[in-house]
Amino acid sequence: MTGWQASACILCECNCGIIVEVSDRRLARIRGDKNHPASRGYTCNKALRLDHYQSNPHRLRAPLRRRADGTFEEIDWETAVSEIAGAFQRIAADHGGDKILYYGGGGQGNHLGGAYSGAFLKALGSHYRSNALAQEKTGEHWVDTQLYGNHTRGEFAHAEVSVFVGKNPWMSQSFPRARVVLNEIAKDPGRAMIVIDPVRTDTAKMADFHLQVGPGADAWCLAALAAVLVQENLCDEAFLADHVTGVDRVRAALADIDVADYAQRCGVEAELLRAAAHRIGGAASVAVFEDLGVQQSPNSTLCSYLNKMLWILTGSFAKRGGQHLHSTFAPLFRLGGVGRTPVTGAPVIGGLMPGNVIAEEISTDHPDRFRAMLVESSNPAHSLADSAAVGRALGELELLVVVDVAMTETARLAHYVLPAASQFEKVEATFFNLEFPENTFHLRHPLMEPLEGTLPEPEIWARLTRALGVVDDAELDPLRRAARQGRAEFGAAFFEALAANPNLGKVLPFVLYETLGPTLPDGLAGAAALWGLAHKVASTYPDAVRRAGHADGDALFDAVLSSRSGVTFTVHDYADDFALIAHPDGRIALEIPELLEDLRALADTPASRTTAEFPIVLSAGERRAFTANDIIRDPAWRARDRDGALRVSVEDAATLGLFDGGRAVITTAAGAAEATVEVSDAMRAGHASLPNGYGLDFLSADGTLDRPGVATNSLTSSRWRDPYAGTPWHKHVPARIEPALRAPEQAAPEPVREAQVAAGGPAGPPVGRS
Ligand SMILES: Nc1nc2c(c(=O)[nH]1)N[C@H]1C(S)=C(S)[C@@H](COP(=O)(O)OP(=O)(O)OC[C@H]3O[C@@H](n4cnc5c(=O)[nH]c(N)nc54)[C@H](O)[C@@H]3O)O[C@H]1N2
Ligand SMILES: Nc1nc2c(c(=O)[nH]1)N[C@H]1C(S)=C(S)[C@@H](COP(=O)(O)OP(=O)(O)OC[C@H]3O[C@@H](n4cnc5c(=O)[nH]c(N)nc54)[C@H](O)[C@@H]3O)O[C@H]1N2
Ligand code: SF4
Ligand SMILES: [Mo]
Numbered sequence: 050m051t052g053w054q055a056s057a058c059i060l061c062e063c064n065c066g067i068i069v070e071v072s073d074r075r076l077a078r079i080r081g082d083k084n085h086p087a088s089r090g091y092t093c094n095k096a097l098r099l100d101h102y103q104s105n106p107h108r109l110r111a112p113l114r115r116r117a118d119g120t121f122e123e124i125d126w127e128t129a130v131s132e133i134a135g136a137f138q139r140i141a142a143d144h145g146g147d148k149i150l151y152y153g154g155g156g157q158g159n160h161l162g163g164a165y166s167g168a169f170l171k172a173l174g175s176h177y178r179s180n181a182l183a184q185e186k187t188g189e190h191w192v193d194t195q196l197y198g199n200h201t202r203g204e205f206a207h208a209e210v211s212v213f214v215g216k217n218p219w220m221s222q223s224f225p226r227a228r229v230v231l232n233e234i235a236k237d238p239g240r241a242m243i244v245i246d247p248v249r250t251d252t253a254k255m256a257d258f259h260l261q262v263g264p265g266a267d268a269w270c271l272a273a274l275a276a277v278l279v280q281e282n283l284c285d286e287a288f289l290a291d292h293v294t295g296v297d298r299v300r301a302a303l304a305d306i307d308v309a310d311y312a313q314r315c316g317v318e319a320e321l322l323r324a325a326a327h328r329i330g331g332a333a334s335v336a337v338f339e340d341l342g343v344q345q346s347p348n349s350t351l352c353s354y355l356n357k358m359l360w361i362l363t364g365s366f367a368k369r370g371g372q373h374l375h376s377t378f379a380p381l382f383r384l385g386g387v388g389r390t391p392v393t394g395a396p397v398i399g400g401l402m403p404g405n406v407i408a409e410e411i412s413t414d415h416p417d418r419f420r421a422m423l424v425e426s427s428n429p430a431h432s433l434a435d436s437a438a439v440g441r442a443l444g445e446l447e448l449l450v451v452v453d454v455a456m457t458e459t460a461r462l463a464h465y466v467l468p469a470a471s472q473f474e475k476v477e478a479t480f481f482n483l484e485f486p487e488n489t490f491h492l493r494h495p496l497m498e499p500l501e502g503t504l505p506e507p508e509i510w511a512r513l514t515r516a517l518g519v520v521d522d523a524e525l526d527p528l529r530r531a532a533r534q535g536r537a538e539f540g541a542a543f544f545e546a547l548a549a550n551p552n553l554g555k556v557l558p559f560v561l562y563e564t565l566g567p568t569l570p571d572g573l574a575g576a577a578a579l580w581g582l583a584h585k586v587a588s589t590y591p592d593a594v595r596r597a598g599h600a601d602g603d604a605l606f607d608a609v610l611s612s613r614s615g616v617t618f619t620v621h622d623y624a625d626d627f628a629l630i631a632h633p634d635g636r637i638a639l640e641i642p643e644l645l646e647d648l649r650a651l652a653d654t655p656a657s658r659t660t661a662e663f664p665i666v667l668s669a670g671e672r673r674a675f676t677a678n679d680i681i682r683d684p685a686w687r688a689r690d691r692d693g694a695l696r697v698s699v700e701d702a703a704t705l706g707l708f709d710g711g712r713a714v715i716t717t718a719a720g721a722a723e724a725t726v727e728v729s730d731a732m733r734a735g736h737a738s739l740p741n742g743y744g745l746d747f748l749s750a751d752g753t754l755d756r757p758g759v760a761t762n763s764l765t766s767s768r769w770r771d772p773y774a775g776t777p778w779h780k781h782v783p784a785r786i787e788p789a790l791r792a793p794e795q796a797a798p799e800p801v802r803e804a805q806v807a808a809g810g811p812a813g814p815p816v817g818r819s
Contacts (some may be wrong), residue, residue, distance in 0.1 A: 055082050055613040056493045058096035059472050060677040061222050064482040064491060066614050069098075069473070071496050076100040076473065084614035086489045091226040095677060101686035102471070106727065107455040109468030110502040121466070126504070132514035133465050136325055137173055138449050140421045141263055146174020147391070148420040150407070153180050153427030156680060162452070162506025164379070164578045166425055168556040169510050172519045177390070177419070180427060182381060183401035188350035188774035189214035190382050190399045195641050196357060198631020199374045200381075202483045203336025203360075205230050207370035210332040212243045213558025214356050214481070215342020220249035221339065221672035223335050225484065231255055241332070243269060243325050246342055248515055248668075248738065249731040258325040263316035264666040264736050265781045266656040270315040271355035272648060274326045276306035278362045281323075283330025288364025288785060292627070295640025301356070302645050307652075314656050316733075334370030335360045340352075341670070345780040347658060348651075351774040354644045361637055361712060367626035373485035374629035376590050376619040379481060379582050391417035395775045403775025404433045405767040408442035421448035425506070426469070428581035428679040430459040431745065433763040434777045435719055452509060457475045458746065469506055470499030476507075476575040486623065487597075491615030492579065495572045507562050507575035514559045524550065528564035539565060540584075573610060580606050586618060590620045593619035601649045610740070643773075647693070663783035666699065667715060669761035670741035670779050682745050684757045693743035694727035695759030697786065702726070705786055712789035715739075717764040717782050724759050725790050739764075 054071065057064040062818050068076040079097050081616040083090040112129035113121040124132075140149060154163030170176070179782030181351045182190075193200055205224055211234055218227045218795055223300035234240045235255040244256040245267060253259040262270045279300050289296050310402040312319035316656020329335050337360050343352040357372075365371040382399025390397060392415045395406040399774050402410070406430070411419050422443065433439045435456075443449055443462045460466045473496045482488050499505060504512075514520075524546070531542035546560075547553055553560050558578040587594045597620045608616045627635055655685025659666060675687035684691060695713055697705070707713055714723050715737075724739060732738065761779070769778045 051637075053080075053350070054475060054494070054496050055084070056496055057491055057615075058092060058099060058101070058504060060095045060099070060680055061157050062483075063222050063225060063227070064158055064479050065096060066491065067092060069095055069166075071494055074104070074497055074500075076496075076687075078104050080216040082614050083506040084607060085491065086487070086615050086617045087225045087484065089226065091229060093222060094229065094674060098681075098686045100504070101681045101683045103456055103473050105681070105683055107502075107682050107748065108468060108471070108500060109454060109456060109460075110500065111468060113463075113466040115464050129465060129467060130512045130516050133450055133467075134297045135511050136464075137421060137450075138517065139424075140448055141173045147176060149173055149175035150410070150416070150419040150422045151175060151178040151425070152407070152422060152429050153425040154178070155180075155479065156426050156678065157481075158479055159426055159477050159506075160321060160379070160481075161477055161575055161578070162425055162469070162510070163661075165507045165510035165514075165558045165575075166423070166452075166563065168559040169514045169517070170423070171555045172514060172517050175423075177397075177402060179402045179404050179407060180401060181404070181432065183398070183773055183775070184433070184777055184779075185344045186603070187396075187398040187401055187403070188344060188771050188776050189339065190731075191387070191396075191774055192350060192353040192357065192641065192644075194399075195638060196361075197374060197629075197637050199531050199629055200377075200483065201357075201372050202485060203338055203372050204334075204370050204485065205234075205338070208334050208336035209239070209370055210241045210243065210329055210335045212245070212329070212335065212337040212356070212359060213252055213256075214245045214271070214337065214339040214352070215344065215346065216338045216340035217246065217248075217250040217252045217256070217342075217672060218338065219630055220674060221340065224338070227624050241328050243328065247733050247736050258321065258328065260317045260325060261733060263656060263733070264668070265347045265658060266315035267346065267352045268355065268648075268651055269311040269345050269656060270317055270322065271310035271352055271358070272303070272306055273308045273315070273322055274329070275355055275358040276303045276308050276311070277323055277326035277364060278330050278359070279303040280306075280308070281327070281330070283327065284362045285364030288366070289362070292366070293637045293639050294363075294634070295638055298640045298645060301688065302648050303358075305649070311651075329359055330363055332363070332365070335363055335365040335368060336372055341782055344776060345670075346778055347781055348407040348647070349771045349776055349778070351644055351647045354641060355648070361639060364562060366637075367623050369623060373542070374626050375483055375485035376488045376586070376593060376621070376629075377480065377489075378482045378490045378586055378618065380479040389744065391415070396773065398774055403770065404429065405770045405775050405777050407433065408435065408767060411442040411685070412438070412445055420446065421450075422446055423450050423452075424459055425452045428453075428457045428459050428463070430462060431457070431760060431762060433767075434762055434779065435767045436760060436762040438767060439762075452484050452502070452506065457679065467509055468503040473497065474499040474503070475505035476573050478576075478579070482618070486621040487617050488617050488621075489620045490618045491607060492573075492576055492609050492612075493502065494613060505575050507566075507578075511559060511562050516555060520553065520556060520559070524553070525560065528560065529567070532565045532568045536606075540603070547551050555729045571611065576610060579609055583609060590619050590621075592626065593621045596620035596725065643733060658781065659783045663717060663785050664735070665786050666736050667717065667764065667782040667784035668736070668738035669765055669782050671696075671738045673740045676740050676742040678742050679745055680742075682747050684747055684755060690740070691757055695724035695737055695739055695742040695786070696727050696729045696732055697735045697737045698732035699728055699730055701732075701737065701786070702728040706788050714787050714789050715759070715764060716785045716787075719766045719767070720763045722759045722763055726730040737784065
């Protein structure tokens, strides 16, 4: 295959469309794809370096089985599939299928595999699961569920006032064309940006109002903002009367707040805070984005609740530039109430247990402990709090199977490692479809054949599910025949087969892959599961799907298959927001009693959680220009910040005796690590930050092991978490920082790596980057 081909960047949830020139299996040249309906040619600096993912020397090339001495041997796929299926069946028979825990299911760019592993797990009777969303979004989801039953997204491209709470979109992106949109807001005197962040981030520098809160003090700041709205009559009373219930109790709680006192406690000048509240209250539209700065800090769930007050009290809903409910191609969370984990009784929200309790749910003699774990496209041994405890727990499992493209920290602990084809070698897609009024879905076609020895996940899961023997293959023959006849025939046969054998319903994606899959165009068999989803989408949002130009589910499925750059699958009217509220009365239910109690308790709660022993707040895992979770392992992909510097304030540097480029030791309750120091006037005194995605092992071509930067979760503790959602407080780790005693290490010179960057990189300036 040659020439420019459409695909997408896989480094954050935006999944910007790119076009790629492939040469010798490398992503030789990369540009933004102007035909992508959401990104329209935009990329950030990171997309151009994706070949460091594709051509990573750590790529797995054969299934691996661990020997008794801890080393691995290569085995063939047949052996791997039969042994793994057999081992899981034994665990299910001995202890029950619910003792098998599933972690992952997709990173920033790949969610198709997770659609199929679900069938394998269901067939085994496994239902407990977790992934990174339970390290960030489950608290917000719990709040969303009670308020309106769905996820919301701000329409920043048109919002008069954009509010970013613990969110640095200049670096972390997360909504379409983020830097273009931020520049437009900054340039337009009629619009405003409010940033709530202890750090003067690149986004904060562009803001009209930077509320530089003390770390962890957001609850007081947000409560005061909402209080000003209530106390100074800035609410949209007509909207509240028509569309919101439970307002009175909320209003009463906010009316009591001493704004000046709360402003002081959160470290923001009362006048600035009031001015920001008035800007919100006077705007025609307000959109709010909360992210890790609050989701991974104390009072996280309360903060999720409070920041939603800003747009609900001002009625910034169901109108251009406001906050919106939106369609989904496939939901990221399961519906239903809050469950409990078997050992610690931790909350299971949206079907996900907190990552922070996983080690405790394994390392115990409790009869209901997890015995086996399946990890797909995730690196929990590195990304979960308290890596040491997680590593020990994974080591105690009777069976650990990892599916990944690379030999990760987690894979090294596994009994079996299965090598997946990369995201550019198979059909892929994500379900990060979160926009309104127009929502898009992008099925990426393979750019090349899978690397020899690897398989796409849909094929891996089909082989494993087949090996379980839960479906009689002959039963699928009528469906195979119908699929060859046509889509309509297949649809009819499919529902007939389901009615006749409800067991097929348990393994639907598998059935679709086995029957419809072979009839799909070259290399797209893995898209078969989307047929069912396309029908679901068309029946859930019939008008919006038709407005987007798709007559029905089959038409939508065909459009998804044939469009190389992505399709718009729903086009909503603003009024549709009301219909997307899940509550039977169609109203937002503002009162959440537990959280109102917490709101009242703020008056008597100290904001600081540091101690004399650990006086500095460490943000463990900041997004920077060259971080991308654990997706790219080769440190050469970074054009700068190779060591992942520890950023400290000018004041702290002076007091602690730290200097730019020097080394510091960071000690927390969980552990200690050494980092290179960067003294930064963007940091507040008492606050320091380390980037995410560092401290990964990298074995270079010449066999030397490299592990630049700090693996942040060597410093985090699993008990340090939100009481409602169990989400970690990674952004708020009390720490002690001291100059390292030994001489600063010389940064290793890396001529070879620079050459690799050149080969993988240049494609002109990034489109859309200013
Ligand atoms: N470059 C890059 N982009 C990414 C990623 C990446 O790895 N690299 N990862 C993607 C993923 S998985 C995610 S979840 C998103 C996350 O995106 P963000 O949440 O924007 O990323 P962070 O930098 O982790 O945290 C955001 C901000 O929180 C601030 N913060 C720290 N403590 C506090 C506090 O107490 N209060 C407040 N208000 N703010 C605080 C930090 O200073 C930081 O600016 O980014 C996505 N985009
Ligand atoms: N201390 C601290 N910890 C954090 C955070 C923090 O800010 N601070 N952030 C948290 C957040 S928000 C997130 S999202 C998580 C992210 O942490 P994880 O959920 O562990 O995900 P990633 O780091 O993105 O790892 C993705 C894995 O997928 C693999 N992969 C890539 N492509 C494919 C493929 O096609 N198939 C398969 N099977 N595998 C593939 C990569 O090799 C990599 O191992 O980290 C969390 N942990
Ligand atoms: S914003 Fe940047 S990292 Fe995110 S998908 Fe787009 S190009 Fe990739
Ligand atoms: Mo994330």
